Amino acid sequence: MGILYMDSIILIGYIASFFCSITFVPQAIKTLKSRQTDDIALNMLLFSFIGNSCWLIHAISLGITPLALSASMILTFNTPILIMKLSHMYKKRFTQIELQVKA
Template identity: 35%
Template sequence: MPALSDWIGFAAGLCTTAAFAPQVVKTMRSRSTSDISLGMYALMVVGITLWLIHGLAVGSAPVVAANAVTLILVGIMLVMKFRYK
């Protein structure tokens, strides 16, 4: 059974990952990325990738799960940024 700290980590990861979902949905619907910062999302991809690697290295399931899903969402935003120019 996961430790309390793991459950807290999963809850934190759920909150921070879910925070990206409304922006992804809004951008998909509007097909407008003019207000989306390319630099911010590019830097987020680097940071999230590093957190994912860290999570894998230390064997932290909450860190791996949250950052894997967030990387997908942020990656989708970057693809839309280039596609909907």
């Protein structure tokens, strides 16, 4: 359990951080290109946002760099999708209300 072991464990933390961080990249790219959010679950985006915000606070408080990097990167890719989803939901709702008022 020497330095080499600890370095390996730290490296595993950074590798895990990288792969967990890129989970939202394909969805973010697809969503930004297509501007479509209908097939994305709002609850998943909200839970991910809240969970990763908590992980980020936890990691910064304890000085856990790999976890802080992972949480901040996930938030970076999750937040624009969440904003687009909420924006599309409200636009759709206001359009329906306008149509009902005109009818």
